[in-house]
Amino acid sequence: QVQLVESGGGLVQAGGSLRLSCAASERTVSTSASGWFRQAPGKEREFVAAVGWSTNTADSVKGRFTISRDDANNTVYLQMNNLKPEDTATYYCAARRPRLMVPAPEPYAYTYWGQGTQVTVSS
Numbered sequence: 397q398v399q400l401v402e403s404g405g406g407l408v409q410a411g412g413s414l415r416l417s418c419a420a421s422e423r424t425v426s427t428s429a430s431g432w433f434r435q436a437p438g439k440e441r442e443f444v445a446a447v448g449w450s451t452n453t454a455d456s457v458k459g460r461f462t463i464s465r466d467d468a469n470n471t472v473y474l475q476m477n478n479l480k481p482e483d484t485a486t487y488y489c490a491a492r493r494p495r496l497m498v499p500a501p502e503p504y505a506y507t508y509w510g511q512g513t514q515v516t517v518s519s
Contacts, residue, residue, distance in 0.1 A: 405513030416474040418489030426467035434485035446499030
């Protein structure tokens with residue numbers, strides 16, 4: 397069973413930056429697509445970005461957030477710049493099954509999920 401552990405969340409002022417990390421227990425980063433999603437209280441889980449054989453980024457964060465991966469360390473990153481209060485949410489890392497490399501934006505396309513890390517942006 398693949399385990400994903402997120403880190404890097406916290407409290408930041410608007411305009412600030414954070415980098416989230418997602419460490420996988422197995423060699424999934426180079427063999428399947430990984431994604432970041434977020435969920436604010438009372439809202440549905442929302443796609444943020446994904447990386448596989450290409451990258452896919454939601455319009456709401458394009459130009460501010462960048463997803464990347466480190467195959468050697470089985471880690472996926474989400475660099476978040478120019479944060480806004482509306483970015484406040486719990487951020488989840490997810491991975492698809494092996495050999496599924498399409499960076500899909502749908503949550504149901506992902507099989508493995510982390511526990512989430514909280515990001516709070518103050519105005």
